[in-house]
Amino acid sequence: MLFLTFAKLAAFLALATLSVSTPKTCPKKTSVLVVYDLDLVQRPQDLVSTFRLDPERFNIGFLEYSNKDVFMVHDAKPLYEHVVFLPSLKKAPAAKGITNxxxxxxxxxxxxxxxxxxxAEHSVPESVVLFLNEAGIYPAPKGYSLSSFFDKDLPLKNSNLVSKRILSLFDLPAYTGSxxxxxxxxxxxxxxxxxxxxxTAPSDSKALTEDNTWTYGEQGFVAVxxxxxxxxxxxxxxxxxxATPELLSWVFQxxxxxxxxxxxxxxxxxxxxxxxxxxRIKDEASYSVGVSELQNNVWVPYTPASKDDVLQLSxxxxxxYVRLNLTHVGAVASEKDGSVDTNVFAVNFTIPDHxxxxxxxxxxxxxxxSFLSDKRVVAVRHLANDEYKRSWDITNAWVYIISASAVVVAWLLFVANFLFLSDDVKKIEEKEKKE
Structure with a gap:
């Protein structure tokens, strides 16, 4: 049988020591920088409880927009894993190392x-807005707030959710914002x-016009x-x-x-x-990957959301030349003697004849x-001179081999007949002439 069965492949992966060793848990603490305006936030320490950030999971730092001496990147490495920009009174704060x-x-x-x-009253600095614009997010200008003539409270419920993978449940009785x-x-x-x-229009606007209205109805989004x-x-x-804990946990990965x-x-x-x-061309190849998902700070085997959600190999x-769906084989441990934390997906196929x-x-x-991307470049060679099939191994060549053999045999019979039977014929002819 040319292909290994997936059961054998799973057993092999379970016993083999993987070349890539990864921890079963991610780091306990990551650094968060909260950038704020001192005129709007008097006690930045209160933001910890507002965001409900756990000090045991995060190293939290605070920075005023007026600070000129702090940077986010040093020697091509980020100094913080996460940065939070709060509203500011200034369009262009002094902290250019952060807000540029x-x-x-x-x-x-x-x-x-x-x-x-x-x-509803303020916005993040203009440079942060420009960054969001690069991504395709266009917040309303400063002083624009979301309003309605029919419901002043503007409640937000589950029916307003677009992506339930980020927020599964949501209920806010009254919304005040942009x-x-x-x-x-x-x-x-x-x-x-x-x-x-x-x-979405200016808070002090007395009439709605095309020029002073940023969004109408469901074309606007309050979280993107x-x-x-x-x-x-x-x-x-x-x-x-x-900025709920569920949203923060997604943004902070x-x-x-x-x-x-x-x-x-x-x-x-x-x-x-x-x-x-x-x-070599027409080799039988096997390809397999191990995928884990982070849940509750622990790596667990990843299972796609549906049967139609498949990993593909190109x-x-x-x-x-070949695009194939990977089949789920089973769960294994990514470390020798470790706990099961990875699901294996694999496929067998024939290398193209090229x-x-x-x-x-x-x-x-x-x-x-988060996206998965992996590329492995290999060389595919053609057959060597001594690797081609012999003519007798090719069934289509049998008719030509038989034909050539028949010609050779016929020629040998003709020669034998000419050499050994010609004298007897001459003697018979001479005897007939004498009579």
Whole structure:
């Protein structure tokens, strides 16, 4: 049998010592920087209880917008895992090392997470707004608030939820805050939609016009998230009331985080030779990955949300020659003698009949989950001179072999007849002439 059964593959993975060793739990503490305006926040320590941040899980730091000497990035490394921007009275604060748009983009591209908090009266600094605009989130200007002529309280309920993967339940009896527009960027994740009869306009506006209205009805959103291709996360909320622990846990990557524990590929006939760099055309190959999900600060086996949600392997040169669904094999431990924390997904396939440089590519992108991406480049060679099938091994060649053999045999019979039977014929002919 050319293919290894998935049962044998699971047993092999369970017994093998993985080349990539990862901890079963993530670090206990991460650093959070809260940037605030002293004119709006008199006691920054109270923000810990407002955000309900656990000091045992976070190292929390506070910084005024007026501080010029603090930076988010040093030597191409983020100094904080998470940064929270609160509303400010100033459009351009003095803390350029924190609020400069390019600095925020650099920090975000290095994997840092950003939370921006708006309000009904104030907004985050303009540079933070420009950063959000780059992602496709367009908060209302300063002084714009969400209102309604039909319900002044503006309650937000589960029916307003757009993505339940970030917020599963929500109930706010009265909302006071702002709203934002969003682009059709696939990486933008709307969380809470504004009520259908609401609008966003200046708080002191006496009449609604096209020029002074930012959003109408359900086109506005009071909470929006964004996840970059490097899985860094950002979110904007129109009020501090929306910065719930469930939302913060998503932004701070405490949940909905996937990890690729290992990637393996090998010839099915040589399972001990893993991650080789050279294959031959028409080889039988096996590819497997181990995926974990972070839950309650512990890595557990990841299970897709539905049967249609599958991981796929692309084996490609320029375009995919092979694209296959990975099948769930079973759960294993990512460490020798460790607890089970990884689900294994695998597939067996035949290398295409084409030589060149190919890539084993896994690209798993699902809404609200961190992205998985892995590429392994290998060479695929053609058959060597002594590896081609002999002619007698090819059934289509049998007719030609038989034909050639028949010609040779006929020619030998003709020669034998000519050499050994010709004298007897001459004697018979001479005898007939004499008579």
């Amino acid at each position: 748009k390019h600095k925020i983009l650099e920090y975000f591209n290095l994997g840092g997470n950003v939370l921006a908090v708006g309000s 709203a934002a527009l969003v682009s059709n960027n696939e990486l933008v994740l709307p969380i809470l939609r504004a009520p259908s009869l609401s609008f 998230a964004f996840q970059a291709l490097n899985s860094a996360r950002a979110a904007w909320v129109g009020s501090l009331d929306l 405490e949940r909905k985080v996937l990890k690729l524990q290992f990637t393996k590929h090998h010839k099915t006939s040589e399972p001990a030779e893993e991650n080789i760099s050279l294959y 084996f490609k040169m320029l375009d995919p 030589h060149g440089m190919f890539t084993f590519e896994l690209d798993y992108m699902r809404e609200c989950l």
